[in-house]
Amino acid sequence: MIPTFVTDRARWPLATAGAVLAATAVAVPAHASAPLPALTPRAETPPLHDDEAGGNSDADDPAIWRNDADPDRSLVIAAVKEGGLRVYDLDARPVQSVAPPPAPGPDDAPGRFNNVDLVHGLRLGPSRADVAVTSDRGHDRLRIHRIDPARPGGPLTDVTDPAAPRVFSADQDEVNEQATAYGLATWTDRATGRSYALVSRRNRTAVALLELTGTATGSVTYRKVRTLELPSAFRLPNGATWTPCAEPGELPQVEGMVVDPANGMLYAGQEDVGVWRVRADLTGTPKLLDRVREFGVPGEYDEETEECVPGPDPGYGGTRLSADVEGLTLLAEPGGDGHVLVSSQGDDTFAAYDRELDEGNEYEGGFRVTAASTTLDGSEECDGAAALDKPLGRRYPHGLLVVQDGRETPAAPDREATGFKFVDLAKVRKALDD
Template sequence: MTGHRLRPWAVCALAVAVAAVLPGSPAAAREEGTLPEVRPRAETPSLYDDEAGGNADADDPAIWRNAADPDRSLVVATAKEGGLRVYDLDARLVQSVPAPPAPGPDDAPGRFNNVDLVHGLRLSTGRADIAVTTDRGSDRLRFYRIDPSAPGGRPLTDVTDPAAAPPVFSGGQEEIDEQRTAYGLATWTDRATGRSYALVSRRERTTVALLELVPTASGGVGYRTVRSLDLPSSFRLPDGTSWSPCGEPGELPQVEGMVVDPANGTLYAGQEDVGIWRLRADLTGTPRLLDKVREYGVAAVYDEATEECTAGDDPGYGGTRLTADVEGLTLLQESDGDGLLLASSQGDDTFAAYDREVGDNNEYEGGFRVAAASPSLDGSEECDGAAVLAQPLGSRFPHGLLVVQDGHDAPGDGERDATNFKFVDLADVTSALDD
């Protein structure tokens, strides 16, 4: 996601943990007072956000495990106007799904922002695993059935029912074209009822909506709005003053990265310039700010000429682990019920890890960076989305996988903006955090 406030770009960094005290190792990092690094094992082909590249811009991944043959598991990822990309575990392209064209010559085209999965959704044709994506361009959700045995080797099939997929936030095309539309996404299946939902945030607003996913008679999927919630846009500081994050005129601090813990129905929502909220996934009850960005409480003034914010003195009310933007929330679920919430701290190129247990107040467990594995396999910079799966994925990733977006893929192709996704062995991450 392109930023316009005064903040550094984030680098999601991850490197192979080693026992010896070598440069970049966890042991060396502890001695130096820096975070450990882990390194990617593979990367997807570069995407280019220009006309020649189909305006494809990597953003958010999801990992689908093939239970029958884990080696044939897939990564489904958004490419904004480039639609969806599907990759195998070698990070090779399997399928490219285009975003829908603009409905009119002056209208916004389809733009796939975030993606998540629903497992075993009951359709009229039987149960299926579904990839769900926010189409920011049209303010809708879109649904794709996942079937690795589909004809032509194309595992995704569009099962969106157009008659049951209305705009999420907008009242019509004119409002859709303003692009205060469906943005961040997290899916959730209520274990008590078996019903599946999507939590969707709104671009440039603080709103999060709860949508129930509804199978239709045609074999497709639609949705209905259950309720919505507005997170705060201004905050009372300890000195009695009121503070709001700086942004363009009329823009409120938006949420993008979100994830739900299925064990207890807890939603974690990253309000980019504020911090991480913890709240009930059904959007009832009172949200609690789990952690704050370092810039929390820092007064800043937007400059129309530079399209940036000029920050004042830091009053010291912010956190110590996250630098705006908060991005890429994902949940590492271990088989014994333990696990971690991982958050991309975009502004200082790190990831922060928090204990999954709400009872332990989601205690901070450490952090890590992503570094280059070789001159031809770089790390991850300007990181937006991330996805983790702590299950065996065949011979390539027997301990699980972490996929992170790289917003500045290198080596680049001249002046073209390149992005892609990095694949990291989860064992390297957990080793780095444990050491």
């Protein structure tokens, strides 16, 4: 499986069974079948509601910003779709709400912030600043917000260049089809100092590399460097060709992504397939590290129920992840130790893989985030996660893990709710070390 590069796009042939199965032959440790540890959160954000009364806010993806001058005043910045961005303090209390841009026309979609990540020390005019970079699925653009904790009215200020281009779409008609910017991770190349966003495309297999650049006026724009297309079809050992079941016209998309800054490797979760590893500059050959349990299971889309009806399982799937693969984050300890953490949405668990490339990113265990009390519940159907393994003041001296909860305890009857849970990172380390 050697990709062929053209101008800005890498294309893949049909993935062969030998390549796929060899890439996923990760040794299963003896404790893999044991019950996973249950970790409890320390705090949770107020519930968000995806309805008119709740501002169409739907929790999705968090990022953790450390205030180096005062770690106790560090922040969690979260994408909440049509609700825009929310900023929380370390007690999970709201600090700021940032609305997405409005729809450009009466028949167009409004802004919809899907994923968020941070860039530290990006040059903005004559100075440097930390920024939050967000994928705006509604407009097929990136939005960039400067972070200033001393700013009156809230720490985030929109510094997106008004001329910043669409990521994938040629015009507004294509934007309205919603095959737009979706998942997102940032990366600063240590060799060059240049900063990038890696952005996936909704209902497609594409991942684009965008270079972020500051303008003389202090705004931020971006340009596309290249695009990688991951496989959408896989040849199985029984000779069949398998494509994950989806609504007609949709391909298996990527959302959760994270880059290991130590080695410049991108880890990308193709939701119905598994976890890929590839160079963050999108060159080289992607490797499928692990598969979802549903890998290879045939399915037929039922238009009446808008669901896929699965067929018999041929037994080619993995043992640790259940579709969808969602939030990915990095627990990066000094010396190359640490883990790539992956949200296994289908069974409400988190899987941890070693960061060591020469050891094949071995699976090293997992955990659940469960209720701490009748009022502080756990994380279910998790969409996004972020870890920061630096001291964050008196509340989290060992670091913090923030995970999305797709089924937050409702604040009112018959009303769906989402939110975020804050977990002491010391609990995560202990669970993975035991």
